[in-house]
Amino acid sequence: MSQKVLIPTKLSTAAKDILEGNGFTVVQEAGVDLVELAKAHPDTEGMIVRSEKLTPEVIDLFPNLKAVVRAGAGYNTIDIQYARSKDITVMNTPGANSNAVAEEAVGMMISCARFFIEGDRSTRAGEWKKAQLQGFELTGKTVGIAGFGNIGQLLAKRLSGFEVDILVYDPFVSEDKLAEFGAKNVSLEELFAGSDFISLHMPATKETANVISTDLLTSMKDGAVLVNCARYEILDEAALREVKKTKTIYYANDVYPKDAAGDKTIADVSDIMLPHLGASSIEANTNAAVMAANQVSNYLGKGISVFAVNKVLPDGLSPEYQELAYSVAKVAKAWMGDSQPYEINISLYGELKQFDKFLVPAIVAGASANDKVVNAEKASEILESHGIKLDVREVDDSKNYGESITVDLIKSTNGKLERLSVRGTVAEGNIIISRIDDFDKLYYAADGFSTVFIYNDRPGVLADITQILASESINIEDLRSPHNTEKKRSIAIVKTNSEVSNEVINKINSKIDSEAAFQVSL
């Protein structure tokens, strides 16, 4: 039975397509209560959400849940600590919707400053308020950006055509980043007092709750515009109400205590209210869907966690090494075929040895990959229940393997043990298989379809392989074929533009009489 992913939200069908293509069962139902969905799908293992609230009570309704991806940036709607306590990894998709929000913020600024909303309303009503609605321009003004992450930076970039001066408040931004945008680092107080337009782009956290206070709002320039497309909780609504009684400032927002129909308390003091439209562009929705689907698939299928927000990879470990761990194990498992390993030996070289708890799940997932979808944690259970021994070995770093991983699957046939050993590394961001058995210095990029043959070295074998593939209209993209002259053995690793069927592999095998023939797709 394949693993189930629930998408209880309106999201591009790209996510469903990707997940189904990777062998998952996908249920996508927007607007249905999560309690109802939990009753119908208690076997859900992965979930992709947008603004849906995942409280401890809701999380408890999904006893099999392993991964949640917030298709977006802000994850304040998810109780990430509680999720962690239940071994659920929560991820977001940084950057996927940033441009949509940056453009919305520019639109909000100009709409406020030029009174588009009132201009539209009054003209429709038969009025002619041309004289009353004289606005002011964005060009040449000072814009304060609070929170200089993906959205804040894109906003600065998009505003460059307006020749504005940019003030930034972000306690975590580097001087280099500010210099890149010609922005000036200031305190939040200086930003509020010195800007004609202010746009909020920091996350909702304990530190930012109600941070936009009476003092800050009072210090704003007369007629200045404040845009909040970040989170409702950041601004003290009562303070805005009080300050607006005596001061002309404009407020535009698309965020509320809850994303739902109904009256909004902010209505009397907001000049533009949109229904959380920041990320609602076709492009952002597709970007977020694609990223979220790949992240769920990689986590549940390969034990690779990218952009986890409640189980962050430690400094020094990039997700590529989790991918390497999975890939090396998967090559070894493809070589082994259908049988289960008797034992798995793992060697983590260089800096990688300290990261075993982040790498071993990916190795176990790869070494258990009989079909496309294997849950890393389930794979560990399977391993234990089958009595398969897992051994992370002491390594000898004098071998100079750099940051590399060796996975040995020990095969037992009628009591005879055989070691199937594969090593790989990461080079220039590519997953590289560097050794299979005693054929080293292979250095082939492990992506796409590779068919591997190990055979007694003699002339004509490569010609046989390439001829049969050509007769099947399969194109070869790369071919490595080192020899072990001492043992008179050769390996041929043939990367192809499409999958090679078992029938074709058997045909080649019977022609060249190889000792091992297998295909791996990564």
Ligand SMILES: NC(=O)C1=CN([C@@H]2O[C@H](COP(=O)(O)OP(=O)(O)OC[C@H]3O[C@@H](n4cnc5c(N)ncnc54)[C@H](O)[C@@H]3O)[C@@H](O)[C@H]2O)C=CC1
């Ligand atoms: N209205 C909408 O539809 C959308 C709203 N958002 C909101 O915007 C926020 C920002 O999104 P991104 O730029 O993608 O996130 P990001 O994580 O790339 O950037 C957030 C920035 O805020 C900074 N920051 C953290 N604590 C801060 C503090 N106390 N004061 C000032 N800055 C602080 C961080 O250093 C970081 O640079 C999200 O957390 C989300 O709440 C995001 C996407 C869509």
Ligand SMILES: O=C(O)CCC(=O)C(=O)O
């Ligand atoms: O998914 C949405 O429409 C909301 C986007 C958002 O607020 C976020 O990504 O933080």
